[in-house]
Amino acid sequence: SQTIHQWPATLVQPVGSPLSLECTVEGTSNPNLYWYRQAAGRGLQLLFYSVGIGQISSEVPQNLSASRPQDRQFILSSKKLLLSDSGFYLCAWKTDMNTEAFFGQGTRLTVV
């Protein structure tokens, strides 16, 4: 069966520090991968999505970047965190446009 792993669950980082959040998927190949950010009590903002290794679509100009070094690995990074980068980050995968998405449990990032 397919599973998605996202870690860490919570993270407190100082302003100006780097960030690396990792998401891996098991049990499927060539998934579409997504990174979202969610502010408290709000909807999901699509940050990046990827349809294949090395293929990254950026949706919102920001202080973040994403990479897909392997088929089932999606990494969200920042060189220098800002206070405004705080939020709940969610990774998700799906196989194609007519299927459901499966979400990780999320990472609560607090930039202090």
Place this chain on the structure above:
Amino acid sequence: SQQGEEDPQALSIQEGENATMNCSYKTSINNLQWYRQNSGRGLVHLILIRSNEREKHSGRLRVTLDTSKKSSSLLITASRAADTASYFCATTPAGNKLTFGGGTRVLVKP
């Protein structure tokens, strides 16, 4: 801006009542999906309705889709306290891009 927008933003009902929430979107779609999120958790898929379908049922859930009005509704019948969560609609306006609305927070009081 987001592709889907839910209405209302928040809903408070008594256990046993029905809960209805709506979603409007802007561009043509292949399908529309509804998800549920418990506080502080990832989203869980509830139901997918294709653009050529008008209504779909799954247990206590009923989803309608009106492509002429670019809108969808989710009805939860006979609500339970465990239905307390946020509900989101999602669409794929282009290719494999999956976008979500702002969500409806549902509180079911026992």
